[in-house]
Amino acid sequence: MRKLVIPKYYGRPSIGLALFGCTNRPFYHICVFPDRALGRRFESNILEQVGTFDPLPNTKNEKLVALNFGRLKYWIGERNAHISVPVLELLGLSGLFPIHPKSFIRAKDNREILKEESVEEQKTEEPLLQHQQ
The missing domain is CATH 1.20.5 (Single alpha-helices involved in coiled-coils or other helix-helix interfaces)
Structure with a gap:
């Protein structure tokens, strides 16, 4: 049974990739997690989805990324969220952070x-x- 996560009872939130795909077809959601100690395996541990990332190139050889900059700025600026390295790379390439x-x-x-x-x-x-x- 999955437990309900109440974010105010946990420490610093983190922003990372959550794998939502199948075998040989990865697809990631860029999500906010309540605490790194809780892990990232279950959907119930996700506070908010702030973007998506498709690592496999499409027909035009593009890897697609969609980000909600307003919500990212909120979680990073006001809530002081920890950001994982793969997400930092994506944010650097998008122009929100330095590369x-x-x-x-x-x-x-x-x-x-x-x-x-x-x-x-x-x-x-x-x-x-x-x-x-």
Whole structure:
């Protein structure tokens, strides 16, 4: 049985991602939780949903994020909510906060991976070109 969560009896609220998806199709709700100690597994522990995040690219290669800036400002400014790192990255990319350093690190790693893949493709194409001549 799930317990009713009364936020005034708990400590500092936190903003994080709640997984609402199925196998091989993740979808996240950006939610406010009453206290980090209660965990994030159950819907009954969610105080408010302030946005959504779809991490899989659509047909235009976009990852969709929807945020309610007014409610985020309330929870961060007036209620002093703790924010998880993935949500900080999303808020940095959206312009509400400065860009998180982890975003720069992830971009650098992705550039290196793409560079390695292009070098490997060139190596596999060179013998094919020699055989055709």
